[in-house]
Amino acid sequence: MHNDLTAQDIAMMQKELDHRKLELMPELIEEVKRTRAFGDLSENFEYKAAKQAQNRNRSRIRYLERMIKSAHVIEDKAAADEVGLFDKVELYFEDDDETETIQVVTTVRCDPLQGRISREAPLGKAVLGKKQGDHVTVTTEDGDTYTVVIRSISKQADDGSGSIL
Template sequence: MDMHNDLTAQDIAMMQKELDHRRLELMPELIEEVKRTRAFGDLSENFEYKAAKQAQNRNRSRIRYLERMIKSAHVIEDRAAADEVGLFDRVELLFEEDGDTETIQVVTTVRCDPLQGRISREAPLGRAVLGKKQGDRVTVTTDEGGSYTVVIHSITKEEDDGTGAIL
């Protein structure tokens, strides 16, 4: 089963918004651009035309991707208790090995961005801390089979504020 279809209502709303923009605004613009650049003459050396066609193809494939994601979506809700790590909560973690602390936010797969501290709920760390409480020591097993321990320092309850692009 494809795990990537577990989405929140907010994920779907964001996808639908991007889809509408791409269909209703971007698509007609790109069609015009293809027409405009086609008029420049010899297509074999017409870089503007090639670029316009590429942009059009990228837009089409992104539209197909978004349509597929929305159609196959399994809508999930955050059911974590008030004192448990839930979706979109900020979690301050102590990494026992090196004493580093780091704050992460557990998000749906389509919103993950490790550089911004947004960790997928499907990733080893996300899976390990979801549903846990402040003070819990949690062993995280990596996909490669290694493991490390984190301690949950604090949990800040957050709603999905709609930030973080859809991947």
């Protein structure tokens, strides 16, 4: 299984990986050593907290390495008048009579609360490649459907914004 990521996603992951391995890991190792000296490990909260932080960092390192190793680099190939990756799209939700602006992003940068919708999510899949004025039917994972109208498309480049999940 591969992960569809942009070159920018991979660069951001590599930067975080380097930071975690070269800067954070030595700090955490020293913190474990320092707190181990506090005495009885069974009642040493500082030691337990330091070990937990070290384990979380190792887990994140493994995740980043696995994501980078299995990455399949993708590029936005949408036409100038079509919704593509990283574009901001103003949508009109007919059922709710509401307008919302979303940005279609890769799965590692999605943040629905900030309007960053994954290209793999039902809404992201439905609008990719569509044009302004199109009525798009979105089918949720539960099989329910709703319709959105693409009001406008603002072409965007991958500027590296949004944190990596």
